[in-house]
Amino acid sequence: MTSSATATAVTPYRAYVTRVTGIRRLSPHFIRFTLWAEDLHLFDPGGMDQRIKLFLPRPDGTVPDVGFGREPQPSMMEWYQQWRLLDEAERNPIRTYTVRDIRPADCEIDVDFVVHGTEGPASAWALGASAGDELIVIGPDVRAEQAGGGIEWNPGTAREVLLAGDETAAPAICGILEGLAASDEAKVFFGETYIEVPTSEDILDVRAPSGVVVRWLPRDGAPLGEMLGHAVRDWGRRRRIIFEARRAAWAPGLTPVGAPAGSSGYEELSPDEQLWEVAEPDGFREYAWLAGEAGAITGLRRHLVKEIGLSRKQVSFMGYWKKGRASA
Ligand SMILES: Cc1cc2nc3c(=O)[nH]c(=O)nc-3n(C[C@H](O)[C@H](O)[C@H](O)COP(=O)(O)OP(=O)(O)OC[C@H]3O[C@@H](n4cnc5c(N)ncnc54)[C@H](O)[C@@H]3O)c2cc1C
Structure with missing residues (x-):
């Protein structure tokens, strides 16, 4: 690979800096969040059990700078390494979720949270979030050469x-x-x-x-x-x-x-x-x-x-x- 190709390579996972545009209480224990970002049209529409990472805010509402603002974005290995090097008090919680629906044309995704109280930061975030809040979602980029990561559903020949x-x-x-x-x-x-x-x-x-x-x-x-x-x-x-x-x-x-x-x-x-x-x-x-x-x-x-x-x-x-x- 040439150095210019390396410089422009798209990392398989992208950090989407989203805003909450919809909150729907589906049931006593499920809350559906609709998240919007201008670049969510790039979210790989593969779906199924596609996992994502939520880069949740710290208690004061901020997130550390691990290079997500850069283009091309840092690889998962790069930003994670940077995050790991932070003092423990500086680190924000990261949790794994599933993308429930993907609407690239509307630059939207849905994520369904199970709410189980406020002990866990993800559940606490879901219980306290309001429309307009920011949430960084790390998810697949459809332009990446190695797209399709993070989907475990694979029936092969089985029916x-x-x-x-x-x-x-x-x-x-x-x-x-x-x-x-x-x-x-x-x-x-x-x-x-x-x-x-x-x-x-x-x-x-x-x-x-x-x-x-x-x-x-x-x-x-x-x-x-x-x-x-x-x-x-x-x-x-x-x-x-x-x-x-x-x-x-x-x-x-x-x-x-x-x-x-x-x-x-x-x-x-x-x-x-x-x-x-x-x-x-x-x-x-x-x-x-x-x-x-x-x-x-x-x-x-x-x-x-x-x-x-x-x-x-x-x-x-x-x-x-x-x-x-x-x-x-
Ligand atoms: C690939 C993958 C996909 C996932 N998809 C989803 C998803 O789409 N929606 C979703 O809600 N979760 C999903 N999860 C599960 C979610 O990541 C965990 O429940 C996570 O622990 C929640 O983080 P937290 O910050 O709320 O709690 P944590 O800080 O991780 O845990 C705090 C305490 O809460 C307990 N706890 C954690 N989850 C639950 C729960 N559901 N019920 C009761 N007690 C709990 C823990 O045992 C711990 O004692 C997924 C996990 C993986 C690995």
């Missing part, structure tokens, strides 16, 4: 899908379902979706492909993760028989459920389970996407792999938050 998550994953799951429903392939996907939410009033509207059943699971006082656990285990019990039949009927040209030919179909999890792993389901027929509270999600992933016989390559699991621990 039977299981999506499961808690309220923090609701924006991502709804984004995926609506992305699938709008795609040319909408009719080929089938499967089940479970979204656990705090109360029955938190059930939201979502468009899904006709073959994908969506079930909202209001906790209404039940422990976090319990209802989701029952639903995924029940799915596993029902589908296991079919998976085994498919495996038995395996013939050249078809990939057996759970593992490519030649493998046992069972894969042990390492004892030090990670909180995030993205599947590579090419060659498989089924794909599970799980996200939410880390403890709950890792338990479900373990169940699908160890007891239902899915391969680790078929199960993406993402710990979106951890009970009792602030996100770094």
Whole structure:
């Protein structure tokens, strides 16, 4: 690459300095923010479970200068390094969210916040924000050569899908379902979706492909993760028989459920389970996407792999938050 090409290269993620133009209380625990910035027409419209970073203000409402005002903008590595070098008191909170909707023509995006009190800076910001407030969103730039980062939804060849998550994953799951429903392939996907939410009033509207059943699971006082656990285990019990039949009927040209030919179909999890792993389901027929509270999600992933016989390559699991621990 020439030095002039390097100088003009577009970094995959751009800092959009947005203004709040809309605030909608969707339900007791969800607030939708519409954010506007002149350059949001550059936001990659890929959607699905596209993650973003929120560069939240410090308690005094300011943010440190890490070079976002420069063009071309600093790479994620550059600004993050600069942010890390700040004194702890100077640093502002950064949190990871999902872009719920992208309207490049209107230079707008929507972000749905789960509000869980004022202990966490992101939730506190959402509860206190007003129209006109500034929020820096770090999101994908459609002009970048390596566009498409930050989307974990990747069914590969699989067409039977299981999506499961808690309220923090609701924006991502709804984004995926609506992305699938709008795609040319909408009719080929089938499967089940479970979204656990705090109360029955938190059930939201979502468009899904006709073959994908969506079930909202209001906790209404039940422990976090319990209802989701029952639903995924029940799915596993029902589908296991079919998976085994498919495996038995395996013939050249078809990939057996759970593992490519030649493998046992069972894969042990390492004892030090990670909180995030993205599947590579090419060659498989089924794909599970799980996200939410880390403890709950890792338990479900373990169940699908160890007891239902899915391969680790078929199960993406993402710990979106951890009970009792602030996100770094
Ligand atoms: C890829 C990705 C996408 C995400 N998308 C979204 C999204 O679109 N919308 C969304 O609301 N969240 C989303 N999350 C989750 C969000 O980043 C976390 O909930 C985050 O901890 C919130 O930051 P905070 O500053 O409010 O709380 P923190 O400062 O991180 O945590 C403070 C305390 O609150 C607890 N806590 C954190 N989140 C919750 C919660 N939801 N309910 C109850 N207690 C909680 C923590 O355990 C901790 O004890 C996403 C996370 C990831 C990794």
